[in-house]
Amino acid sequence: MAVMNQDKSLQLEIKDLSMSFGGIKAIRNVSIGVQSGEIYSIIGPNGAGKTTIFNCISGIYKAQQGSIRFENRELLGVKPDRIAQMGVARAFQNIALFKGMTVLDNLMSARVHLMKYGLLGAALYLGACQREEVQNRDAVEDVIEFLDLQSVRKSPVSSLSYGLQKRVELARALAMKPKILLVDEPVSGMNLEEREDMARYIIDINEEMDITVVLIEHDMGLVMDLSDRVTVLNFGTKIAEGTPGEVSSNPEVVKAYLGDEH
Amino acid sequence: MANFKISYREDTALFQNLWVKSWLGIFIAAMIVLPFLLSRYQLSILNGMGIAVIGALGLNLLIGYTGQISLGHGAFVAIGAYTTGLLAGTLGVPFIVALPVSGTTAALLSLIVGVPSLRLKGLYLALGTLAFGFIIEYVLFHWDLTRGDTGMAVPKIGAGGFFIETELQFFYLIMFFAALATLVAKNLARTKIGRSFVAIRDRDIAAEAMGISLSKYKIMAFAVSAFYAGVAGCLLAYYQKWIVPGNFDISLSIAYIAMIVLGGMGTILGSILGAILITGIPYGIVYLTDALRGTYPNLSGLIVDLKLGIFGLVIVLTLLFEPQGLVGIYRRIKVYWKTWPFKY
Known part of the structure; x- marks a missing residue:
């Protein structure tokens, strides 16, 4: 269904984004479109560039190429605090609370x-x-x-x-009254009960508060259950996009996660 | 005592319950009555402490709350004092105008270190502010207007025949402003301003991602801190009646840092306790050497020079044994008595 809706206006649209640190290309020509109201997941092996994309969206890194548009306003080159004030909230992977x-x-x-x-x-x-x-x-x-x-x-x-x-x-992140929530590995290091609670909260945030959620997560069960659509990254390039069902049967994705001889 | 809140307004109140309010009342009453029972010498010590409280509150908002190190706080006190000296001494401007202008001048000049602080962090910022302190000292020594070593005279506060000149009158004046400074600092700390300061101190990147402008609040922290220092400098100038650049050298900045480290970084109470103790230490030394004069006649000449060394030692020992300062000790005692006689 998601693919058919492609011409509907996107809330967050990343086009041909490239970012390199010195000689290392962290992300290469990645394009992602997130629709208003969905739960969109970004998955991929460690070092695939997932968190880098989040850092580019929230303005902490400045990508060298491409564009990031949120509600038709360009985010590239805008200061992080201004981006946050537009309604882009962020929950960090390694807890970054004010101790x-x-x-x-x-x-x-x-x-x-x-x-x-x-x-x-x-x-x-x-x-x-x-x-x-x-x-x-x-x-x-x-x-x-x-x-x-x-x-x-x-x-x-x-x-x-x-x-x-x-x-x-x-x-x-929720207290900011955001329109879109970037959640980076919300259940890493948690036990089963905490994971289930967290999954419930994310669904509630999406459905009851009507906030778009972009999720980075390694827990495949969680991603497949929650997401409307999934993008798979490997070595900084997008290798697949689609519904959880489409993505998990994609041969490229299986190769990235399990290796060639599978 | 029961402590139930039925509205958020009550929960955010400055004085939480009747217990706190009654103690505050007793404290204020004591502050009004007590000076009549004290000698001029004792009052002069308290006046020095009152001025130090204002300066220390400002520095704690910058270092303790915002996490921006400054080794040039003494320079902002100097700017306040000399603005007062120039305005009141040379131009005859009244106190009521000189005070806010001194604070504002210091706040404006704080931009010189506030703006670079957006790029400089930690050690580099410490060096930058240190250099700023030396530059100000140099300017005061060599600028014709400030008359270098000769210093400047500051006239009395007053108008129409009434003047503030005795220690007692200064006591009420200084304590009024010290109380006001404390109230303002408390208010800043419990509103979005204080939260932004602490957020920048604890995680600047996360603070930015939560919509807090680093540049705005860092510069604000420097300006507020310098405003406090400027006000302290203004009161000091009037109180001393004569100012020379030597009053505001690096040792003043170090004394202020010693105050907030000893008292407790990032707390209002800590600034006050630290200011009282650090200002009191030299008087304590004098008292001790006087008492020991009979046995060790050479001690008094030696130990006055050791004042800075003692401040340094206080900073090191506090950091080693009680990083939260006097406030940390106070909190532990409070918790102990809350549950007494039970251990937990």
């Missing part, structure tokens, strides 16, 4: 761009400042409830377990 803050403050810090009061208002905690703080707290509490973080709300993030930190990482 010195509580869970609540971590989530609140994702809403800085949604608060309009200035330095003077903050210094005196004037009416507008207090009102906005309370409003945003309210919104953050919704996210806390959504991801069942109530009990750790005021704990420092450094005191939480790995699985819980991963969930806070997702919550922080």
Whole structure:
């Protein structure tokens, strides 16, 4: 079905993206189109360039060639904070939470761009400042409830377990009120129960909050169950795209994962 | 004491419950009554501490909260003091104008180190700010306007026959501004400004990916910090009545760093505790040498020179044994008494 919808306008459109570090070509002419409202997965062996693509989308790396368009606006060359403010949220692979803050403050810090009061208002905690703080707290509490973080709300993030930190990482991205969510290996290093919880959360985020999800994951079971469409990368080039069923039977993909003699 | 919250407004309040509020009331009452019971010498110590609190709060917002190291904080205090010296001494501008202008001038000049901080990190930023401190000191020594070693006179604060000149009057003036500075720092720390600062300190790349502008908040941190230093410098100038460049050399910057390290980085309470202790140490040394004069008559001449060395030792020992500073000790005691007599 996805292939038929191709001419429908894409929410995120990556065209002929190339990026190299010195002599190493991390990604070569990769094109990806993500439609509004779907769960789109990017898979591939280690070093295939998956996270590099995320870093290019969120502006942390600047790709040398190609274009990345989000809702018809070019992202290439735009600063990371501006890209985030357009509605592109990111949950990092190796947890990148703000260690010195509580869970609540971590989530609140994702809403800085949604608060309009200035330095003077903050210094005196004037009416507008207090009102906005309370409003945003309210919104953050919704996210806390959504991801069942109530009990750790005021704990420092450094005191939480790995699985819980991963969930806070997702919550922080969600607190930004994004239109599209880039999730990098959300279940790596988790046990079965935590994986199932995380899968449930991702589906809920996609369906109930109506947020497009782009997923990088090594857990094939999770990818096949969740994704509407999948792209497979190998050595920085796209080798297949399609529904989970199409991709898993693609001979190129089988070769990339299992080797030639299969 | 029960501590239930039924609204987010209550949960974000500065003074959380009646217990805290009553202690605050007692503290304020003590601050109003106490000075009448103290000698001029004791008041002068407290006044020095009050000014140091303002400077230390500013530096802690920069180093403790935002993670941007600065070895040039003394230079911003100097800029504040000399702006006051030039405005009030030369042009006769009143205190009420000189104070905010001193802060603003320091904040504007902080752009000189604030903008490069977008590129410089860690050690390089430390060297940059150190150089900035030396340049300011050099300018103060050699610029005709600032009159070098001779220094500048600063007039009294006041108008229409009323002047602030006694230690007692200065006490109330300085403590008012110290309290205001603390309140503002507390407010900044609990709003989006403080959160952005800490986010940049903890993970700058993630902060950017969450929509926080690094350039905006780093420059803001430098400007706010310098504003605090400028205000402290202005009060210091009025209080000392005479300023010379030697007041603001590298040892002042080191003293400020010692304050926030000893007190506790990234905490408001820590800045205050550290400022009080570090300002108090030299007086403690004087007290000790006076007491020991009979037995060791040569000690007093020796030990005053050791002041900087003692600050250095305080920094090293704190980092080794109590990285969270006095606030860390305070927190541990608090937890201990919360559960007393049970261990957990």
